[in-house]
Amino acid sequence: MQGNKIVNDLNFPDTDAHDGADDHETRTQEPRLWRDDGWTARVIKNGDDDGWAVEMIKDGEAEPALVGPWTMGRDKKNPKPLDSAAFFTLVKTASEVLRRHEQQLHALLHKNIKVTSASGLLDIKLDIVPDEDNPYALLSACDEFGEQLAQVRVGTGFKLTMQSATAWIENDFKKPA
Template structure:
C-alpha cells in the first residue's frame, strides 16, 4: 500500500506525532492517533491506517469504504475515527497480551512439602537474551532462581525434574 500525494495544509499534518487536531476527509489526528486513508496498491480500492503517535508502523491497516462516486474514498468522520481508535487500541492490547504470554510462563507443581509455583521469565535482551527459572512456595516466598537458555521449555516434567534436582541449573 502506498500513500496518495498530499499537498497544501494536508502536508503539514501528514506525519504522525504532531500535536494538532486534524479533521480532514483523508486525515484525522486526535487523542494520540492518526488515521490516514491511503490508496490500496493491490486493487482500485482504499485502505485506512491507524498510527499511534510516536510509532513508525501502523497499529492497524484495513480496507476503507468507497464514496458514492465509487472512485474516491468515503471521508473520515468522528464516528469512524473513534471506532478505528477503539479497534487499533484492541489490536495493540492483544499484541501486548500475546507478547506477555510468550515471555512469562507459570505452572503449579505439587510436592511433599506443598504446592510450588514455577515461573519462566524470558528477558529479550538484544545482545544477550536469557531466561530466569524460579520457584516460589504457597506464601509467595522465592525458594530458588537460576538463569536458563531462552529455549528452555517449561512443562510439568521439566519443572518436576528441576525440583527433584534440588533446583540445580537444568542441563548440568
C-alpha cells in the same frame, strides 16, 4: 505559522509540519486525515487494487497498528470521508490489536506452572529476557505465599513443562542441564 499547512502531492497535510503546539493537543479533522487522542487515521490509496485503505498510527510509532480497507464514496472513485464515529471505531479497533500483540508477547516471554511438591504448592515461572546481545531466561520457584525459594538462569530454549518443573524441584533447584 498557525493556520498554514504544508501540503504534499497527494493533498495530505505534511506529517512533519509542526506549529509549536504540544502533540497531544494537536487535533486534525480532515476528510482523509484525523489526529486526536494520540492516534492518526490516514486514508490511503490501496496498492493492491483500485480501492482505498485506512491506516491507524499511534503517536510515536513508525509503523501502523492497523491497516484495513476503506469504503468508497458515492462517486465510486474517491474514499468516503473520515468522521467522528469512524475515527472512534478505528481507535478502538487499533487499540485492541495492540493489546492482543502485547498479550501474545507476554505469553511468549512468561510462563508458569503450579506444581504440588512435598513442601506444598509451588509456582514455577520461566521469564525470558529478550536482550539483543545476550538473551536468557530465569527459572524461579515461589511458595504459595509468594516467597521465592530458588532462581536460576537458563537458556531461552528451556521448555517449562510439568515434567521439567518437577525434575527441577526433585533436583533441589539445581540448574537444569
